Amino acid sequence: xxxxxxxxxxxxxxxxxxxxxxxxxxxxxxxxxxxxxxxxxxxxxxxxxxxxxxxxxxxxxxxxxxxxxxxxxxxxxxxxxxxxxxxxxxxxxxxxxxxxxxxxxxxxxxxxxxxxxxxxxxxxxxxxxxxxxxxxxxxxxxxxxxxxxxxxxxxxxxxxxxxxxxxxxxxxxxxxxxxxxxxxxxxxxxxxxxxxxxxxxxxxxxxxxxxxxxxxxxxxxxxxxxxxxxxxxxxxxxxxxxxxxxxxxxxxxxxxxxxxxxxxxxxxxxxxxxxxxxxxxxxxxxxxxxxxxxxxxxxxxxxxxxxxxxxxxxxxxxxxxx
Amino acid sequence: xxxxxxxxxxxxxxxxxxxxxxxxxxxxxxxxxxxxxxxxxxxxxxxxxxxxxxxxxxxxxxxxxxxxxxxxxxxxxxxxxxxxxxxxxxxxxxxxxxxxxxxxxxxxxxxxxxxxxxxxxxxxxxxxxxxxxxxxxxxxxxxxxxxxxxxxxxxxxxxxxxxxxxxxxxxxxxxxxxxxxxxxxxxxxxxxxxxxxxxxxxxxxxxxxxxxxxxxxxxxxxxxxxxxxxxxxxxxxxxxxxxxxxxxxxxxxxxxxxxxxxxxxxxxxxxxxxxxxxxxxxxxxxxxxxxxxxxxxxxxxxxxxxxxxxxxxxxxxxxxxxxxxxxxxxxxxxxxxxxxxxxxxxxxxxxxxxxxxxxxxxxxxxxxxxxxxxxxxxxxxxxxxxxxxxxxxxxxxxxxxxxxxxxxxxxxxxxxxxxxxxxxx
Amino acid sequence: xxxxxxxxxxxxxxxxxxxxxxxxxxxxxxxxxxxxxxxxxxxxxxxxxxxxxxxxxxxxxxxxxxxxxxxxxxxxxxxxxxxxxxxxxxxxxxxxxxxxxxxxxxxxxxxxxxxxxxxxxxxxxxxxxxxxxxxxxxxxxxxxxxxxxxxxxxxxxxx
Ligand code: NA
Ligand code: NA
Numbered sequence: 082x083x084x085x086x087x088x089x090x091x092x093x094x095x096x097x098x099x100x101x102x103x104x105x106x107x108x109x110x111x112x113x114x115x116x117x118x119x120x121x122x123x124x125x126x127x128x129x130x131x132x133x134x135x136x137x138x139x140x141x142x143x144x145x146x147x148x149x150x151x152x153x154x155x156x157x158x159x160x161x162x163x164x165x166x167x168x169x170x171x172x173x174x175x176x177x178x179x180x181x182x183x184x185x186x187x188x189x190x191x192x193x194x195x196x197x198x199x200x201x202x203x204x205x206x207x208x209x210x211x212x213x214x215x216x217x218x219x220x221x222x223x224x225x226x227x228x229x230x231x232x233x234x235x236x237x238x239x240x241x242x243x244x245x246x247x248x249x250x251x252x253x254x255x256x257x258x259x260x261x262x263x264x265x266x267x268x269x270x271x272x273x274x275x276x277x278x279x280x281x282x283x284x285x286x287x288x289x290x291x292x293x294x295x296x297x298x299x300x301x302x303x304x305x306x307x308x309x310x311x312x313x314x315x316x317x318x319x320x321x322x323x324x325x326x327x328x329x330x331x332x333x334x335x336x337x338x339x340x341x342x343x344x345x346x347x348x349x350x351x352x353x354x355x356x357x358x359x360x361x362x363x364x365x366x367x368x369x370x371x372x373x374x375x376x377x378x379x380x381x382x383x384x385x386x387x388x389x390x391x392x393x394x395x396x397x398x399x400x401x402x403x
Numbered sequence: 404x405x406x407x408x409x410x411x412x413x414x415x416x417x418x419x420x421x422x423x424x425x426x427x428x429x430x431x432x433x434x435x436x437x438x439x440x441x442x443x444x445x446x447x448x449x450x451x452x453x454x455x456x457x458x459x460x461x462x463x464x465x466x467x468x469x470x471x472x473x474x475x476x477x478x479x480x481x482x483x484x485x486x487x488x489x490x491x492x493x494x495x496x497x498x499x500x501x502x503x504x505x506x507x508x509x510x511x512x513x514x515x516x517x518x519x520x521x522x523x524x525x526x527x528x529x530x531x532x533x534x535x536x537x538x539x540x541x542x543x544x545x546x547x548x549x550x551x552x553x554x555x556x557x558x559x560x561x562x563x564x565x566x567x568x569x570x571x572x573x574x575x576x577x578x579x580x581x582x583x584x585x586x587x588x589x590x591x592x593x594x595x596x597x598x599x600x601x602x603x604x605x606x607x608x609x610x611x612x613x614x615x616x617x618x619x620x621x622x623x624x625x626x627x628x629x630x631x632x633x634x635x636x637x638x639x640x641x642x643x644x645x646x647x648x649x650x651x652x653x654x655x656x657x658x659x660x661x662x663x664x665x666x667x668x669x670x671x672x673x674x675x676x677x678x679x680x681x682x683x684x685x686x687x688x689x690x691x692x693x694x695x696x697x698x699x700x701x702x703x704x705x706x707x708x709x710x711x712x713x714x715x716x717x718x719x720x721x722x723x724x725x726x727x728x729x730x731x732x733x734x735x736x737x738x739x740x741x742x743x744x745x746x747x748x749x750x751x752x753x754x755x756x757x758x759x760x761x762x763x764x765x766x767x768x769x770x771x772x773x774x775x776x777x778x779x780x781x782x783x784x785x786x787x788x789x790x791x792x793x794x795x796x797x798x799x800x801x802x803x804x805x806x807x808x809x810x811x812x813x814x815x816x817x818x819x820x821x822x823x824x825x826x827x828x
Numbered sequence: 829x830x831x832x833x834x835x836x837x838x839x840x841x842x843x844x845x846x847x848x849x850x851x852x853x854x855x856x857x858x859x860x861x862x863x864x865x866x867x868x869x870x871x872x873x874x875x876x877x878x879x880x881x882x883x884x885x886x887x888x889x890x891x892x893x894x895x896x897x898x899x900x901x902x903x904x905x906x907x908x909x910x911x912x913x914x915x916x917x918x919x920x921x922x923x924x925x926x927x928x929x930x931x932x933x934x935x936x937x938x939x940x941x942x943x944x945x946x947x948x949x950x951x952x953x954x955x956x957x958x959x960x961x962x963x964x965x966x967x968x969x970x971x972x973x974x975x976x977x978x979x980x981x982x983x984x985x986x987x
Contacts, residue, residue: 102698108566109745135700139566141741142697146949147453153944154443169946169955210944240866247949252870261868264950266458268513269640271564271571272556277637291568422904423919424897431926445937448930448962455881458873464880465852643859646852672845676887677896680844683884684897776900783898793898 099132099323101331103159104148105311106140112287112342112349113161113311114138116218120338127330132323134159152316153210161218161311165248170206172390176399178250179387180306180380181373184403186219186347189308193217197398202312213317215335218342220285221350222305226298227281228274231366233302235259235379241280244270253383254307258376274298285309287346290353301363306376313339408701411436412733415692416777425777426681429688429733433695440698450694451687458642459514459558460686464679465645466517469652470524470788471674476656476663478623483529485620488608495597497533498543499590501526505547506586511630512551512641513558515736515773516682519548519784521648527789535602541789542799545781546807547589549770552736554582556641559736559769563762566744573825577759578766580820585767585810592806622655678787682780686735689778693738696730706746716754720815723747724768731772735780739769763821767811774800774807840890840968848883851876874950878958885965889972916980924977927970934962 103120107113114136121134137143143151145166151157167174176182183189192198193216202214225232225243232238239259245251247264255262265273273279275297282294288309289295313335320328357363368376388396411432418428434447473479490496504522512518523544530540552559555575564571596602608616617624626648633639633647656663696702709722730739744765751761773781776797786793814820858872891897904915941956948958 108568109748110568137697139741139745141745142694144453147449149946150449150453151446153946154446154940156443156446166949169949170944206945210946242862242866242868245870247870247874249870249950249952261862261866262870263862263868264870264873265640266873267565268457268459268558268561269642271561272513273637273640275572276634278640292565293571296570296572418922419900420903421919421922422899422901422915423922424892424899426897427923427926431922431929434929444929444933445940448934448937448959448966452881452885452959452962455884456877458877461851461855461877461880464848464884465855468852638863639859643855646855647859649852650856669841669845672848673841673890673894676841676844676848676883677891677894679848680884680887680891681896681898683881684888684891786898787896792901794901 099128099327101132101134101158101315102137102142103134103161104137104140104142104151104157105161106145106148107138108291109138111138111291112220112345113218115345116338116342117161119341120334123334123337124331127334128327132327132331149212149314152314153212155211155316155318157316158319159313159315161313163246164217164308164310164312165246167201167312168248170210170212171201171204173201173204173392173395175248175250175387176391176395177308177310178248178254179391179396180254180383181377182396182399183222183308185305188403189219189310190343191402192399193219195398195402197395201395207314208317211317212314213320215313215315215332216339218311218313218339219346220309220311221287221346223283223285223307223309224289225281225283225302225304225306226289226294226363227300227302228277228298229280231300231302231364232281232304233366233368233372235375244273244279244282250383250387251307253386254380257382258379270294271297283307286350286353286357290356295357295360295362298363300366301357302366302368304368304373304376405701405704407436408696408699411695415733419777426684426688429685429692429778433688433692436695437691447691450691451684454687454690455683460683462512462514462517462642462645463520463682464675465642465649466512466521467524467678467788468671468675469645469648470521471671472649472652472656472663473623473626474524474528475667475671476652477660478626478652478655479525479528480662481616481620481660482525482623483532484616485613485624486529487533488613488616491533492607495594495602497526497530498535498593498597498602501530501543502547502586502589502593505544505550506554506582507627507631509551509554509582511634511644513556513561515549515551515770516780516784517645518551519544519781520678520788522548523785523788527785533602535597536600536799537789537791538795538799539596540799541785541791541796542801542803543589543593545774545779545785545796545800546803547586548781548784549773550582550586552769553578553585553763553766555579557766559740559766560762562737562740563744563765566740567748567758569758569762570825573759573828574762576824576828577763577821579824581763581767581810581814584813584820585807588806588810589803592802596802622659626651626655678784681787682783685778685780685783689733689735690738693734693742696734697742702742702746706743706750709747710750716756719750719754720756720764724764724811724815727765727768728771728775731768732775733778734772735778736769736772739772740765757818757822759825760818760821764811764815767807767814771804771807771811774804836971837893840886840893843968844883844886844890846883847879847886851879851883854879871951874948878948878953882961885961886968888965889968892969892972892976913980913983917977920973920977920980923973924970927966927973931963931966931970934959934966938963 103117117136121136124132124134145162148160152160164177230237235258242261242263243255244265245262252262263279415428415432490500508518508522527540531537560574561571564574630644630648634644773779782793782796786796854872854876858869862868937959938956946955
């Protein structure tokens with residue numbers, strides 16, 4: 082439903098005074114906010130001030146689910162939600178939660194540039210909802226953290242409860258190694274880890290450090306078992322309402338901002354990893370090759386369960402990019 | 404744009420004075436302005452809906468229901484009798500118990516309306532029965548209930564910590580001394596007030612009678628132990644504990660006090676729903692208003708103005724506190740933090756203000772926001788529980804408001820009150 | 829007439845009460861399954877939250893029926909009886925307009941979401957079903973507002 086979506090001020094103008102409001106839930110000093118600010122500056126430069134980007138970090142405008150609604154309705158021009166959130170439109174996006182699907186950062190970047198990625202970003206169902214994917218922003222690999230027990234092998238997870246983000250893939254992943262999942266809200270997670278209401282969680286190095294989970298956890302297992310990434314979306318009628326030359330300039334600005342984003346994401350994750358290591362709050366556990374293989378074997382059932390909905394095309398396609 | 408906002412505020416106030424419910428006044432005025440800005444209007448109901456779908460908010464219906472069940476099921480009656488027997492004859496004894504209960508309960512819930520709902524349901528009838536002025540009693544609960552976000556855990560402090568990447572553990576510790584000072588200032592004031600008004604001079608109960616009523620109240624007395632224990636043992640989250648409280652209150656009422664009957668179910672649910680719906684509709688409308696403010700870039704404009712006007716540190720603190728106060732009249736605390744912090748935070752380093760100290764200043768302001776009309780959630784919770792007009796609650800809260808300002812000034816002037824404990828970590 | 833009113837109130841109470849009760853019971857169930865049986869149910873948080881919010885939104889007309897929505901009487905109390913009546917007509921009229929708009933845009937939202945294929949994050953409930961509560965509660969709220977407006981027009985005043 083999108084008759085109303087072209088009504089926004091700016092989108093119907095002659096080309097000057099175009100306003101792009103860019104909303105996301107990450108903190109004002111997070112890497113995403115830095116990249117968004119960079120995008121705003123570059124856009125201003127490249128379009129000679131004809132396009133203004135207003136950045137709204139920290140969910141001050143909309144929360145994640147609502148921001149997707151707002152872009153679809155045309156009340157907002159640009160968002161960069163966590164990839165998982167797109168499951169609300171298209172189950173194939175669950176690829177991101179599949180355990181050990183990606184080998185390393187290079188593999189992830191190769192996927193971002195691939196046909197499969199394009200197909201996800203510009204799918205028909207998104208188009209029907211006035212959404213258009215512009216590209217991926219990388220965040221990082223997820224690691225396990227835990228309170229009582231160091232996690233080295235699948236058996237160590239038996240009977241533990243992990244706080245995870247929403248999604249059935251994550252639930253199945255933990256079930257496959259005998260653990261349960263609880264989807265606590267952001268505001269409750271810190272206290273729940275502290276109190277021992279849940280036994281552990283999973284996150285990127287950078288999130289573990291900036292959300293202070295190292296204060297309330299004892300062990301960190303470097304597992305690189307899953308991904309958290311973001312994707313940038315715009316309201317399609319708005320995008321197509323912009324003059325061609327402007328579109329090219331904004332696209333160039335976004336491409337540069339994306340490159341910047343991907344480089345600082347790696348830097349920040351490394352910096353956070355060292356900060357966590359130096360803080361001494363967490364005992365760090367590195368998996369051997371054999372230990373990692375045990376996990377991969379245990380997670381076979383997750384692939385059997387989700388191959389149908391995510392499609393073989395996407396899963397095998399991503400694997401072939403290694 | 405700023406002029407438009409003033410016009411919108413004026414419009415809302417007119418509607419409120421015309422005796423239109425506060426929630427509707429906020430929602431309809433903001434909607435008209437959004438409509439004028441070509442906003443896609445089906446997003447208005449989405450806004451109201453999604454501002455309510457946060458799991459920690461579910462503690463509010465939970466604790467309200469627990470309170471209503473306790474009142475109907477006999478738990479409150481026995482608790483009140485025990486409390487009156489033990490402290491009723493001290494000047495201000497019950498008022499002190501109320502404040503302490505709020506401080507303890509705030510260790511449970513990270514939310515102020517939940518604290519006011521749970522403590523108010525028991526203590527308002529108890530204090531009124533002991534002869535306390537109802538306005539004063541309601542004001543006391545509304546004010547003391549706000550301690551829920553200053554003493555840990557605190558949802559607004561978590562939001563602050565995540566927004567500016569500050570240690571949540573340290574922020575929690577920072578709230579302890581200011582929260583305790585605020586609590587004890589309230590206690591001292593309550594004792595003086597009670598002495599002046601002659602509260603709490605009912606005859607002393609004999610020791611035998613005291614034990615007698617305490618034994619009857621034992622099941623009710625176990626409830627706070629159960630709630631605190633279930634959270635600190637890691638069994639449940641604070642939100643879940645509200646539901647544990649409901650289950651326990653029902654079981655005790657049915658099995659031990661035998662005061663609850665089938666025909667009580669409907670009035671219990673009706674009261675819970677009425678109260679929760681009133682509060683949630685106001686939260687939804689306030690969030691809609693917050694969206695309009697943010698879309699109009701009002702906080703950014705104010706931030707830019709503060710940044711350009713080359714203020715000194717003290718003028719900066721005064722202006723920022725005034726800003727929080729003004730926003731606090733209309734918005735609820737989480738919105739204020741999300742909207743203003745990204746703009747103001749970068750200036751703190753320039754003035755040499757410690758971010759942890761600033762967090763506590765901000766949280767005390769958020770406490771004030773809950774007791775200032777037109778949008779003050781604690782005022783509404785208390786008005787709903789006590790079944791009295793919100794104007795009476797507002798009048799009752801004024802003296803406590805002054806105490807809060809006094810303590811806020813102390814906290815601003817003496818950063819060590821906030822920074823000493825986290826420094827020990 | 830009185831009989832109809834009784835049934836009307838009962839319908840409101842049953843609708844809101846059921847959803848609130850289900851939501852609260854689910855939270856308890858979730859806590860029990862996690863803590864006692866170490867078998868957490870990930871779907872509980874989403875379903876219980878939606879269920880409670882449904883109950884609360886359906887409860888808005890109940891709060892209105894019980895005059896729970898906070899109003900300020902400072903000006904009203906100073907007016908004479910006939911002016912109070914005018915104010916009653918105005919304020920209830922505004923509420924009727926609000927309810928019509930809320931119901932209309934709520935319905936528009938459901939119609940927009942129906943073909944979108946959007947589902948909730950955890951359980952995958954179609955969002956148009958989740959949002960269906962908005963026009964329904966808007967409509968029930970409208971009925972109560974019309975009742976109040978009629979009373980004001982008749983000059984009966986509130987009980
Ligand atoms: Na607290
Ligand atoms: Na307020």
